[in-house]
Amino acid sequence: MTERLDGPRAPRGGGDAARGSSPGPDDAAGSPAGPREESPSPADAGTTAGTAATGTTGDAAETTGAGADGDVHPALADVTPATSADPAERMAPAVEPEIATAGPAAPGVVRGPSRLGPSPTLAILFLLPGVVLLGAMVIYPIIYSIFRSLYDSTGDTFVGLENYGAIFSDSGTLTTIRNNLIWVVVAPAMVTVIGLIFAVLTERIRWATAFKLIVFMPMAVSLMASGVIFRLVYEQAPDRGVANAVITSVQGVFGSHNGFPDARPRENDQAPVAAQQGTVVTKQPAQPGKAVLIPLVGVKPADLATASAAKAAPQAGPGELAGTVWVDFTQGGGGRLNEVDATEKALEGLTVEAVQNGEVKATATTGADGTFRLSGLSAGDYVVRLPQSNFEAAFGGVSWLGPTLITPAIIGAFIWVWAGFSMVLIAAGLSAIPRDALEAARIDGATEWQVFRKITVPLLSPVLLVVFVTMIINTLKVFDLVFVIAPGSVQPQANVIALEMWRVAFGGGNNQGLGSALAIFLLILVLPFMIINIRRFRRDNQ
Amino acid sequence: MTTSTIAGAPRRGVLSRVTDRIGGGVIQALMVLIGVFWLVPTLGLFVVSIREEAANNSTGWWTAFTKPAEFTLKSYGDLLATGFTSSFWNTVAITVPATILVIGIAAMAAYAFAWMDFPGRDPLFLVVVGLLVVPIQIALIPIAKLYGALGIFGSIAGVVLFHVAFGLPFAIFLLRNFFVGIPASLLEAARMDGASEWRIFSTVVFPLAKPAIASLGIFQFLWVWNDLLVALVFADSDNQPMTKALQSQMRQFGTNIDILAPGAFLSLIIPLVLFFAFQRYFVQGMMAGSVK
Incomplete structure (x- = not known):
């Protein structure tokens, strides 16, 4: 991977024998540099002998490489050796003219061209x-950043490692770390396997x-x-997003029907709840132990045909918020405003959230009688919210950009x-894997799968590793995609370290x-890969 | 590949040849499917960008093929009327100098690393290799402060400088690895003839390195052209490139898709053209720099 150009040459040219075999006028050029190369060359000879079979393999591969490949390939062939290690060394090197002429003559000594x-x-x-x-x-x-990280937001007060403590104690940043973990575990492996x-x-x-x-174009x-x-x-x-359109056309029409697109709170001061950006929220903060009433209107009678009667909220236990979501409207008149009457219908299957400081602390679904119970809450003020999903028309398609699927969607x-x-x-x-090895295995009766498992993948492992490591670094740094794809309201759930x-x-944080x-913290996460790169580079240049 | 397998293994029976044929058909179909899968998102963006706004709001873009009357360039016209052109020129004004400067500065450093002797050369180069993966986040705060002191915060010069600095490790790495492959004889001869180092560099090495410079150039160009984060922090609204201008529209996604879609498409046209024209250099640069 490291040296695109001298990678393939180093083994061939590095050993004295190999350089000697390179023909033509360049030999003269090689000799003055000779003494300089003497010291690294024993080591070179060792690795060369171990990995590349003969000094001529490279040249042979060069011709086949040039002949067989199409448009993209020459470029690829040229560079692969860079991806280092065994198969690479037998691979076709540069095919383009400039490099090709430079090729055989190159001293191949990374450390000391003549001075x-x-x-x-x-x-x-x-x-x-x-x-x-x-x-x-x-x-x-x-x-500068190392020192700056030890001071507070304005930079006036020394706070020691407090900022690092904040990273690992704040639930928001913990979510970002968790997301980065998901990214690192899932994305590099998937990219590598799909690429393979x-x-x-x-x-x-x-x-x-x-x-x-086509596949390369998005880069x-x-x-x-x-x-x-x-x-x-x-x-x-589904009639606009192509992903959902495909799913719905494959699956046919969804059967489930939970949405109440027309439901809304009454618009007056007495109503305990109000509409807010597509959601419905309680106007007064609720404390655990209290009952919450969420009366709605505007639901079509047809949608309520099978609904059962609403019940008043059950007694909420400690750490719980209980309440009822129902249609506060009695057909033919009667019924008290903002109270659950026996004639009024429940709204079943709605999602209810307890929200504190913009974060969802608990969720529940309303039962057949319209009641819900949000549990596991600590003391404090909560806003009870019916998220937007409740009011989207049924058959709404998969909510890719919703809080649960957002990270997989961005991946x-x-x-x-x-x-x-x-x-x-x-x-x-x-393309660098020697064809005769594969053919030999096939003639011996190995199945394609066996050939793939036992020969192809092991020979490819250095390249696979390079791809994998590169992708890990990329996932650690992922910023733009999350920033752009996740809608503002879901960004806390999709957040990653680089974005945070x-x-x-x-x-806005300042x-x-x-x-x-x-x-x-991000630099520390990348550090192991920095060390891997340096090590690999040194090894390749030894 | 398949044919050579068959030819190379004459002992195989008719049966396996038939399954090969069928397997080949399945693979063909699968690959077509994957290709479509990869093309559809971009195609969708393009179709949305040339459709009437009302049509986009009511039906999916794929229905447009049956109703060609919906196609219009109105969105592009509207977009250009909003001043998007200035952000296009900002992108150009950032990308071109950032690319040229990186090539020039990195080529000089790479030449020194490859063909000149000085104490600490190898450790210093290892530092460059290490810097390849440093996340740019590390520099945002300190450089913002530095630019504030220098009075170039928000300017195009500041954005360019940042891109040059963070483009250098990769550029030096790539070019140095190319330069060491240049035949020593050429340099020896030039030095014997008494050519100065600068002359060797500019008339012998630099012209020979054209393929590597092309790889680096295309890579750096795309990297800077497509950058969002640096622009987000360092470019103010007068100097913002297209990516930042588009980002500021994202908040109202859905209501202003008639601005976003053509804007996004315009921003990717030039990279795509360059990509198709120079894809082989692009691939080389990517390979050589896959540590990045």
């Missing part, structure tokens, strides 16, 4: 702009290049635009974006202490 002249001072001049920028805008911020399946399948079709382009699209695309895909109404979009990356890398690795960092520091702590 005739340039003084270190000159080197510093060449490095200066890059080093200054990296120092001022990457390294310095890391150090696609890569294997593309070998079976003639239009593989077209297929790869060129901004995550912002992808977000808009998937907001459209996930729209809840779906993530897979759409990244499957191409995974597929292309793995396909390049696949932005929200805390810039998106707490730079906590923001810095979150950024450092």
